[in-house]
Amino acid sequence: MKLSVRMVALAAVLATAACAPQTSGTSSSDKDEKTGTLRVWLFQEVNNEPKEQVVDSVLAAFEKAHEGAEVTVEYIPVETRAQRIKAAFNDPKSAPDLIEYGNTDTAGYVQDGGLADVTEEFEAWDEAADTDPTARQSVTVDGKVYGVPYFVGVRALYYRTDVFEELGLDVPKTQAELISTARQIRAAKPEMYGIAVGGAYTYGAMPFVWAHGGELATGKGGSYASAIDSADAREGIEAYTSLFGDDNCPAAKCAGMGGNDTVTAFASGKAAMAIGGDFSHAAVEAGKVKGKYAVVPLPGVEPGSIAPAFAGGNNLGVLKSTSHRTLAVDLMKRLASKEAQGELFEGMGFLPTFSDVRQRVAAEEPFVKPFVETLAAGTKFVPASPAWAQIDASLVLPTMFQEVVSGKKDVATASADAAKKMNEAFGSVG
Amino acid sequence: MVAQDTVVVERERPARATAPAPRTPRGRRPGLTPWLYLAPALVVLGGLLAYPIYQLGLISLFHYTQAQVSGGEPTSFEGLGNYRELLADEQFWQVLLATVLFAAACVVCTLAVGCALAVLLTRVRAVPRLALMLAALGAWATPAVTGSTVWLFLFDADFGPVNRVLGLGDHAWTYGRFSAFFLVLLEVVWCSFPFVMVTVYAGIRAVPSEVLEAAALDGASQWRIWRSVLAPMLRPILVVVTIQSVIWDFKVFTQIYVMTNGGGIAGQNLVLNVYAYQQAFASSQYSLGAAIGVVMLLILLAVTLVYLRLLRRQGEEL
Numbered sequence: 001m002k003l004s005v006r007m008v009a010l011a012a013v014l015a016t017a018a019c020a021p022q023t024s025g026t027s028s029s030d031k032d033e034k035t036g037t038l039r040v041w042l043f044q045e046v047n048n049e050p051k052e053q054v055v056d057s058v059l060a061a062f063e064k065a066h067e068g069a070e071v072t073v074e075y076i077p078v079e080t081r082a083q084r085i086k087a088a089f090n091d092p093k094s095a096p097d098l099i100e101y102g103n104t105d106t107a108g109y110v111q112d113g114g115l116a117d118v119t120e121e122f123e124a125w126d127e128a129a130d131t132d133p134t135a136r137q138s139v140t141v142d143g144k145v146y147g148v149p150y151f152v153g154v155r156a157l158y159y160r161t162d163v164f165e166e167l168g169l170d171v172p173k174t175q176a177e178l179i180s181t182a183r184q185i186r187a188a189k190p191e192m193y194g195i196a197v198g199g200a201y202t203y204g205a206m207p208f209v210w211a212h213g214g215e216l217a218t219g220k221g222g223s224y225a226s227a228i229d230s231a232d233a234r235e236g237i238e239a240y241t242s243l244f245g246d247d248n249c250p251a252a253k254c255a256g257m258g259g260n261d262t263v264t265a266f267a268s269g270k271a272a273m274a275i276g277g278d279f280s281h282a283a284v285e286a287g288k289v290k291g292k293y294a295v296v297p298l299p300g301v302e303p304g305s306i307a308p309a310f311a312g313g314n315n316l317g318v319l320k321s322t323s324h325r326t327l328a329v330d331l332m333k334r335l336a337s338k339e340a341q342g343e344l345f346e347g348m349g350f351l352p353t354f355s356d357v358r359q360r361v362a363a364e365e366p367f368v369k370p371f372v373e374t375l376a377a378g379t380k381f382v383p384a385s386p387a388w389a390q391i392d393a394s395l396v397l398p399t400m401f402q403e404v405v406s407g408k409k410d411v412a413t414a415s416a417d418a419a420k421k422m423n424e425a426f427g428s429v430g
Numbered sequence: 431m432v433a434q435d436t437v438v439v440e441r442e443r444p445a446r447a448t449a450p451a452p453r454t455p456r457g458r459r460p461g462l463t464p465w466l467y468l469a470p471a472l473v474v475l476g477g478l479l480a481y482p483i484y485q486l487g488l489i490s491l492f493h494y495t496q497a498q499v500s501g502g503e504p505t506s507f508e509g510l511g512n513y514r515e516l517l518a519d520e521q522f523w524q525v526l527l528a529t530v531l532f533a534a535a536c537v538v539c540t541l542a543v544g545c546a547l548a549v550l551l552t553r554v555r556a557v558p559r560l561a562l563m564l565a566a567l568g569a570w571a572t573p574a575v576t577g578s579t580v581w582l583f584l585f586d587a588d589f590g591p592v593n594r595v596l597g598l599g600d601h602a603w604t605y606g607r608f609s610a611f612f613l614v615l616l617e618v619v620w621c622s623f624p625f626v627m628v629t630v631y632a633g634i635r636a637v638p639s640e641v642l643e644a645a646a647l648d649g650a651s652q653w654r655i656w657r658s659v660l661a662p663m664l665r666p667i668l669v670v671v672t673i674q675s676v677i678w679d680f681k682v683f684t685q686i687y688v689m690t691n692g693g694g695i696a697g698q699n700l701v702l703n704v705y706a707y708q709q710a711f712a713s714s715q716y717s718l719g720a721a722i723g724v725v726m727l728l729i730l731l732a733v734t735l736v737y738l739r740l741l742r743r744q745g746e747e748l
Contacts (some may be wrong), residue, residue, distance in 0.1 A: 021489045023501050086714070089500035108714075113502025199695065252602035253587060255695045386497070393712035395697065402696035406605070 031323040035068030038324055038331060039096035041084070043314065044075040047282075050347025057343075058334050069327055089114040092321035097328040098335075103138035103315050104382050104392065106146060111386035115146040116318045121329045122148065127338050127354065134311040134379045135353040141384050147317030148336040151350035154309045154379060155203060156370045157298045158266055158280075159273045160289060163189070171296055173303045175211060175239055178273075182248045185272045194248040196271035197240065198257030199402040200395075203310040204275040209236030210380050211300040211307035217383045217422065224383045226422035228400070229415040237404065237411050244405040255405045266293075277312070278351055278371040295367070297374040311379035313353070351375070387425040396421045483727070486720050494717035512721035521697070522705070522722075529680065529702040532611055536679035539619045541672060544626025549656060551631050563628075570624035574684035581617040582689050604690055607698040614685050614699070621685075622678060626671045633667040634660060669741060673734055680730060683707065702726055 045051055052075070059071050074096070076084050081101070088095035089112050101109060109115050122128050122145040135149035157178075159171065167188050172178035182194025198204060206216070214233025217224040227233060244251045249271075257265075259276075266274035267287025275298060276284065284293065297306040316336050318328045334340065341352040345361050351371060352358045362372040382388045391397070400418035403409040409417070465472075490512050497503040516522050547566070551559055569577070585592050587602040604610045637660060645655045661668065683703040690699040693708070700708075702722065710719020 021485065021492055021494055021498075021505065023498055023505055086496055086500070089496070089502075108496070111502055112496045112500045114500060200691075250602075252605040253600070256604060256691055390713040390715070393714075394708055395692070399696045406695050408696060408698075 032325045033323055034066070034327065036324060037070045037072060038098065038327055040071060040073045040331070041076050041088075041096045041099045042073060043081065043100050044077050045348065047348075048075060051344065054340055054343045054347055055335065058331075058337075058340050062331050062334055066327060066330070069324075071331065085109070085114070086112075088319065092319075095319055095321050097322040097324050098316060098318055098332055100150060100314050100316055101147075103135075103149070103311075103313050104388060106139060106315065106317075107141050107384045108386045108389035109317070110141045110146050114319060114321075116320045116322065116325065117144050117146060118148075118318060118329055118332075119145040121333075125333055127333075130338070130354040130356050132353060132355045132358075132375065134375075134381055135313070137381050137384065138311065138313065139315050139317075147315040148332055149353035150314045150316050150336050151341065151344060152311055152313035152353050152375065152379075153277050153279050153351065154311060154371050154374050155207070155275050155277045155298070156295050156309070156374050157273060158263075158276045158284060158293055158295050160292055161294050162292045163192070163272045172299055174299050174305075175208065175301055175307065178299055179239065179242060179248075182243060182273060186248050189272070192269075193254070193265060193271040195243060195273035195275075196257070196262035196265040197243045197249050197254055197275075198259060198262045199244070199251075199255035199405045200258040200398040201262055201275075202392075202397045202401075203312065204259055204262065205237075205240045205397070205401055206310050206380070207275070207298050207307035208240040209233050211305075212236035212239065216380075217385075217426070219383075224385050224387070224426045226419040226426070228397075228422065229412075229419040234411050234415055237401070237415055241401060241404045241411070251405050251407075255402050278349065278368060281349060281367065295370045297370050297377065306374055306377035308378055308380045309374045311375070311381050313351075383426075385426060387422075387428070390425045390428075391422055394421070394425075396425075486723050486727075489717050490720035490724050492717050494720070496714035496716075499716070508717070512717050513725075516718065516721050516725065521700075525700045525702055525705045528611075528700065532615070532701060533676065533679040533682070536615055536618045536622075536682070537672065537675045539615065540622050540626055540675050540679070541668075543619055544623040544671070545630050545656075545668075547623065547627045548630035548634060549652070549660075551627070552634050566624035566627055569620055570628075572621060574621060575688055577621050578617055578685050578688035581613065581620070585613055605695060607694065610690050610694050610699050614682075614689050617685050617689065618679060618682055622675065626675065629667055629671050630664060633664045637663050665741075669738075673737065676733060676737075677730055680733075681726070 042051070042055065055073060059073070062071060063069060085099060085101065085105075088099070089109075106115075122139075125148075128148075131149060132152075135152055136145075139145050139147045139149055157172075163169075163185060164171065167185060169181055169184065170177075172181045178195065185192060185194040209216075209228075209232075212232050212235040214230055214236045215227040218227045219225050228237075243249055244254055262271070262274045263276045263280045263283055264287075265271040266276065267284045267289060269288045276295075284290070298309065299305065300307040316332045318325065318332055322328050336353075338352070338354050338357050341350075341354065342357050342361065344350050345352055345357075345365075349368075351368065352361065355376075358372050358375065362368050382392075396418050400414045403414040403417075404411055408414075491508060491510070492498070493506045493508050493511070498505045547562065551562060554562070572580075582604075584590050585603040587593065587600045593599065593601055603613050641659060641663075642655060645659045650658070681703050682701060686693065686699055686701050686704050687707075693700040693704050703726070706719050706722040706726070709715050709722060
């Protein structure tokens with residue numbers, strides 16, 4: 001009897017071990033066809049038409065240069081991109097050849113085996129030399145390049161010129177001044193937030209941590225260790241979370257806010273300052289505060305310094321499973337060329353990833369000046385580890401800020417807990 | 431109870447008498463014919479229920495993330511590793527406790543409101559009954575996402591009419607843990623009481639009016655009639671709606687996800703289903719998510735079995 005039970009158990013183990021769950025092989029395709037149809041997925045933006053025009057003119061030139069090659073472009077909604085791209089990795093047959101993707105996803109997609117290594121082609125590309133270092137970092141994993149930067153997005157400080165003038169306030173030069181200015185405004189105008197901040201606004205909070213010398217994580221390549229509980233990082237967390245409270249942005253309202261909520265609060269006139277991106281420009285222009293605001297780089301700790309901002313943005317990448325590798329790489333370079341990025345800026349306002357192109361457009365369009373200055377002062381990027389996607393999705397950092405803001409934990413405990421969770425994630429994908 | 435037992439015995443007797451009948455003429459083995467008739471249903475059930483559960487269990491035994499699905503890394507057999515990781519996770523236990531308490535509160539409130547309104551339906555005239563029915567059906571037909579958004583707006587700190595009516599200023603309902611759970615509870619009860627109400631109402635309608643009349647003539651109060659006459663006669667229906675409610679409320683997802691913005695401030699309003707979603711899909715740890723799914727399945731099975739068992743003990747046939 002005992003023996004038979006054991007046999008059954010053994011058989012069960014064998015049965016489960018034998019039939020592992022389904023996987024799909026995304027081994028790179030052997031074929032490299034020079035004709036046929038290339039499929040491209042780009043993100044659908046809110047006002048997509050100017051983007052389509054830029055892309056169409058690139059496609060026309062591409063199809064002229066490669067006889068027999070055709071391109072179909074599909075604009076996919078940003079909200080469902082994660083599912084679409086995962087599905088593309090799972091089913092190489094119906095996958096596109098070239099995709100646009102958010103730059104924080106690079107390491108995850110590389111680990112998933114989805115993106116092709118294009119280091120050689122990138123190094124050989126004459127325009128690549130002018131790519132700014134952070135943008136380059138955002139396509140690089142373990143020293144290899146997995147795409148080209150398409151545009152960058154960066155955040156700066158929006159403030160209400162009319163409110164500052166009315167109260168006789170100066171634009172803050174340091175983060176300490178920023179905090180005291182915010183409180184002064186709230187005291188004078190209790191119906192407004194001094195500066196709108198959000199407990200779930202990670203990329204609005206990180207400049208405070210970076211400005212105080214803190215880091216998300218330290219390390220290179222596959223092995224990262226969280227640094228969010230270091231003394232410097234804690235000072236930054238302390239500074240950011242001190243903005244939550246009845247003297248600026250009440251925790252009951254602001255703890256749950258994300259980036260868009262803070263921009264909405266500013267655009268609707270509910271806040272005298274907010275941390276918004278160059279990409280928030282249209283939303284603010286469409287709000288009540290049009291014509292009554294200005295933008296400056298977010299100040300750092302020292303007077304006159306600029307707090308390091310998070311370099312967001314999108315990249316283009318060739319899928320490993322493509323059967324038109326040469327063509328896809330060429331199209332990728334054309335779509336992200338200096339010329340196309342310049343046109344994309346004119347149409348969409350997306351900041352170019354090439355330092356020289358960016359300087360040129362900043363001279364033409366004064367609005368982007370503070371953002372270009374912020375980029376020039378040095379930006380930071382999330383750890384190039386596949387664990388980042390997991391840390392981001394399990395809301396480790398928003399949870400940490402919210403725990404402090406709502407008084408559930410002090411900065412030391414909350415940051416130590418967050419560091420533990422981050423290290424578990426770094427360890428599990430190791 | 432004695433009376434019911436005899437009824438059951440009498441019902442079973444003719445069945446036993448007829449059972450051997452179809453065996454002899456065609457010379458088939460006994461018991462095969464019923465299986466033949468059941469086969470189509472079993473095939474469908476097997477395909478739609480057993481196979482996914484088998485896959486769920488299988489995935490939960492492997493290290494299976496997006497990298498494994500799309501072939502970036504090899505799949506490795508973990509045995510019970512995912513379960514060990516899950517059970518060692520402090521947050522899992524907190525979420526589990528919150529889920530159980532929240533679901534229990536939802537079930538109790540839903541049943542109480544549903545039954546009370548069902549009784550009310552039998553007591554009012556046609557026009558108010560129609561109005562109540564329509565209102566309930568409206569709540570029932572509202573998609574959960576829409577309902578949650580509307581409730582959220584009603585209780586909005588700045589623009590919500592509730593704060594204005596109650597004179598609460600700009601009180602934020604979703605900030606505190608209990609007040610956020612309370613808000614979600616209201617929405618869950620609102621969208622799930624109609625099922626209870628309609629089912630129980632149908633049950634009450636099926637109760638012979640003589641019985642109720644007799645009770646009323648004997649001078650029983652409304653409450654007494656419910657407790658001693660209606661509730662025992664409606665027992666099978668109440669069992670079904672209770673089990674349904676337990677399963678629904680234990681698995682609540684949309685309301686929490688929408689109303690507390692994916693689990694509330696610092697995850698204070700997480701319930702098991704939202705937690706599983708966060709683990710499995712948002713962070714692509716399918717195997718860990720599958721393990722949570724298996725644990726949920728086992729808990730729900732256990733709750734249902736224990737509940738049915740308790741009823742059996744009390745001598746009720748279902």
